[in-house]
Every structure is written in C-alpha cells, then in structure tokens.
Amino acid sequence: xxxxxxxxxxxxxxxxxxxxxxxxxxxxxxxxxxxxxxxxxxxxxxxxxxxxxxxxxxxxxxxxxxxxxxxxxxxxxxxxxxxxxxxxxxxxxxxxxxxxxxxxxxxxxxxxxxxxxxxxxxxxxxxxxxxxxxxxxxxxxxxxxxxxxxxxxxxxxxxxxxxxxxxxxxxxxxxxxxxxxxxxxxxxxxxxxxxxxxxxxxxxxxxxxxxxxxxxxxxxxxxxxxxxxxxxxxxxxxxxxxxxxxxxxxxxxxxxxxxxxxxxxxxxxxxxxxxxxxxxxxxxxxxxxxxxxxxxxxxxxxxxxxxxxxxxxxxxxxxxxxxxxxxxxxxxxxxxxxxxxxxxxxxxxxxxxxxxxxxxxxxxxxxxxxxxxxxxxxxxxxxxxxxxxxxxxxxxxxxxxxxxxxxxxxxxxxxxxxxxxxxxxxxxxxxxxxxxxxxxxxxxxxxxxxxxxxxxxx
Numbered sequence: 001x002x003x004x005x006x007x008x009x010x011x012x013x014x015x016x017x018x019x020x021x022x023x024x025x026x027x028x029x030x031x032x033x034x035x036x037x038x039x040x041x042x043x044x045x046x047x048x049x050x051x052x053x054x055x056x057x058x059x060x061x062x063x064x065x066x067x068x069x070x071x072x073x074x075x076x077x078x079x080x081x082x083x084x085x086x087x088x089x090x091x092x093x094x095x096x097x098x099x100x101x102x103x104x105x106x107x108x109x110x111x112x113x114x115x116x117x118x119x120x121x122x123x124x125x126x127x128x129x130x131x132x133x134x135x136x137x138x139x140x141x142x143x144x145x146x147x148x149x150x151x152x153x154x155x156x157x158x159x160x161x162x163x164x165x166x167x168x169x170x171x172x173x174x175x176x177x178x179x180x181x182x183x184x185x186x187x188x189x190x191x192x193x194x195x196x197x198x199x200x201x202x203x204x205x206x207x208x209x210x211x212x213x214x215x216x217x218x219x220x221x222x223x224x225x226x227x228x229x230x231x232x233x234x235x236x237x238x239x240x241x242x243x244x245x246x247x248x249x250x251x252x253x254x255x256x257x258x259x260x261x262x263x264x265x266x267x268x269x270x271x272x273x274x275x276x277x278x279x280x281x282x283x284x285x286x287x288x289x290x291x292x293x294x295x296x297x298x299x300x301x302x303x304x305x306x307x308x309x310x311x312x313x314x315x316x317x318x319x320x321x322x323x324x325x326x327x328x329x330x331x332x333x334x335x336x337x338x339x340x341x342x343x344x345x346x347x348x349x350x351x352x353x354x355x356x357x358x359x360x361x362x363x364x365x366x367x368x369x370x371x372x373x374x375x376x377x378x379x380x381x382x383x384x385x386x387x388x389x390x391x392x393x394x395x396x397x398x399x400x401x402x403x404x405x406x407x408x409x410x411x412x413x414x415x416x417x418x419x420x421x422x423x424x425x426x427x428x429x430x431x432x433x434x435x436x437x438x439x440x441x442x443x444x445x446x447x448x449x450x451x452x453x454x455x456x457x458x
Contacts, residue, residue: 015113016079227267383414
C-alpha cells in the first residue's frame, strides 16, 4: 500500500475525525454496547472505539465508499486517506472527486491532520516521496538516542525498534548476531566489545539510510542473495529509467538449529527459498534475475534423489520465472554494497559447476511413491494423484478432466498427469501404485490392448 503512493507529483494526506464514531450502529446491535452510569443505562448509536471488529468494519465501509477510485487516485488504510496524482495540474480534479464522495456519505476529516498538495508526507509510519520511501526520521532519532542496553528488557526494546525498519537495513541479522548470545534462556547479560561494535555499526548505518524504490511494471527485478555461516541476506533491486539500480527491499535472518549444519550451497538455496516466501507479491508479477555466487535452482534440480527440503525448494522455485546471472557478470554500486555487508567466509569454495564434494555427494534414499485414482461420471471426471516422499511427506493433487470419458481412459490420463508432475519435480526413482487391474497389466504387457479408445496411450 505504501508502494502505491510513490511516483506521484502531488499528494494530499487526510485523517478521519473520530472515524469509528461516524459509522452508525445497526439498531438491533445498539443494546449490545450498553454501559451503566450513575444516571442510568446507555448504549451507543454509533460504533465506539474498542470493539474487536471496529477496525475491520471501518475498513470495509471505506472500501465500499471508494470502490471505483481505490488504488487509482486514493489509498485508504482505516481512517488514513492519501489522494495521489501523477501530474500536479490534475490534483484539484482528484481532490474534488474525493471530497464529493466524502460529502455524499457524510464523512468528516480532521483539518488539523490534513495536508493538501504536498510532495511528501507520512503514511503508515514511513515518509513517501516522489523518488521513493524513506524511514521516518523520528524512528532513526529514537535509536540514535538510545544508550547501550544494560539488561535484556532494553535489548528487546532496541530490537523492536530495529524490526520496524528492518527492510531498510542491509544484513540486519548479521549485524545483530552478537546480541543472540544475550537472548538465550538463562544467559548472563554481559555487554562485551562485540555487542558494542555491533550497536555502533547499526547507528553508523542509520546516519545515511537508503531510500527504497518501488517496482516498475514490465521490467525484471534483480534479486541478490548471500549466505554466511550464521545468517542469510537478500536484496531486491530494479533498474530505473536511467539504468541505475534502485534498492527495493532488504531481507535477512539468522540460521537456527540444523540450518547451521547445512552445506554452503544448501544455505544459498535456503536464502532463495526465504526470499521467495517474503517477496512473493513482488516476484509473481516480474521476471527475476537471480544474482549469486552459485545457482541454487540448478543445484536443486540436478539432484538425482531429492530429500524432503530439496523437494520443497524445487516446487517453490518452479513457481516463478527465475533466471540465474553469475555474480561476476554484474557490476554496480548495489552489488558492491551488498557484498560489503555480506562477506563470504574465505574457506567457502563455491563454483558454478558444483565440483566440490559438498555439492556432488550421493544420498541413498528410498524411492518416491505415487498413487493415482479417478472418479469417472457422465458429466465430468476427476482425478487424484498423491506423492509420498522418502521422508513420508505427503503431497496430494486433484484435478478435473476436461472431457467426459470412460473409467479406463480416465485412469490413463491420471497416470500420465502424475508422471508428468514427477518429471517436473525431477523425480528419477518412483514407484507407481493404482487400483486399475486393466491399466497396470497393460503397462506390464501382461494384457493386450484391444479397445480402440486406449490405443493413443501406447
């Protein structure tokens, strides 16, 4: 929602005046808000603050009021309104449309919290400008004024402030790594030199925080990923009209548990999977140019036998249009800054061809299993396929067959669809199970195919 306000020459910010109180209560619900006073029992005729569904009700009302112009000339989050115009000369026209709509539904705005025709303003805690999104200076000042934490409560307060602006900070998880020891259960709080250096590093970074852009439709996004010994990092960027890369989003997280024992290439795969989870809304609408020291997609799809996590990663990677670009082929400030914030350990040897033994080891695992079945009816037929991984992870799939057909034909179509899915998942060792005696025995050449409707499947 904040992204949608970027790139407009004129903005107007408005705030509802006691917004919830402008929504009438349904007459039958008024008695549910009753409260007792010394003068008697009263109830609300308008929606009071404090009801569990008050925010959702108000948001639904605003969406219905501005339905045809929402996301076009106005953005709305509960009682916060932003009127946006690409060209400043058209801003009065857009304001007139919004004011007429407010007047029609008798909605009132607080004039003390309104700003009209400005080039920048605060929306949802961030500063939005024509050039991009900036961190609210008050958020930065609060961190800069913080003294060194003296106990766990103060450290958690610091991390809470950082979490709010984490997508502006490159490798935040790596920078905060010295704090992890202090967060452990029953750990003694000792603010040592490593913690002090990390705290000062964050403050220095926030002296000149980045300005984040928004993705432009029709242009590919560039995703940089990196893995360190104890953390992962990612940067989503895009080239602007001047062919200069603009940072859109920073991601980072620390490795936990068994993830710390992953091989370097598996950590790179995990970094890509983590980025996909967090940035799905960006990646679904754009081609992704993946920049890394090694191609995680190639690694996952090259495995002869996939473990549970590799299969999960493979399915996630195939959902998006990802093109790998070698790190050495990219030159630019965005890459330079990203690599500076994510130094790769010197003993990590990675290659595009996966020559090292950490990459080319062979896992001896049981086969995948595939079960198929159909339900053929006169109107339409349905089919179901269930995959069971060597780790007993169950992956069910169901689909409708486009044409009416006999039960045997439907069985063949379900089998073929399942085998095609297995090929897409790069499953090379598969056991197939079905309840059709005819299909199984014909595939094993125990039965001869005589029905002309089954000839196309051989």
